[in-house]
Amino acid sequence: MTKRNALYVQSGGVTAVINASACGLIETARRHRGRIGKVYAGRNGILGILREDLIDTGRESASAIRALRHTPG
Numbered sequence: 757m758t759k760r761n762a763l764y765v766q767s768g769g770v771t772a773v774i775n776a777s778a779c780g781l782i783e784t785a786r787r788h789r790g791r792i793g794k795v796y797a798g799r800n801g802i803l804g805i806l807r808e809d810l811i812d813t814g815r816e817s818a819s820a821i822r823a824l825r826h827t828p829g
Contacts (some may be wrong), residue, residue, distance in 0.1 A: 759793040764813075767801030771829040779824035782813050786821075 764781050766774050778797065785792040797811045798804030804811070813821065 757791060759791060761793045762795045763805070763810075764795060764797045765802055765805055767803075772827070775824040775827045779821055782816075782821050782824075786818075 762781075762785055764778060766777060782795055785795045795813045797813055799807075799809040799811055803809075
């Protein structure tokens with residue numbers, strides 16, 4: 757099976773909800789490393805994608821990702 761990378765982008769909405777969603781997606785992807793390669797996120801949402809300004813979430817610690825659940829903005 758070939759690993760595929762993932763791209764997380766979300767724009768608009770309540771920042772606390774966006775952060776919690778990002779946390780859930782990244783943590784789930786990390787539990788499935790055999791199927792999912794890297795998870796990238798667009799810095800500042802869709803603008804990051806358009807500008808090719810991506811964050812490699814694999815460079816962030818598990819505790820930093822976990823903290824997203826409780827980061828309001």
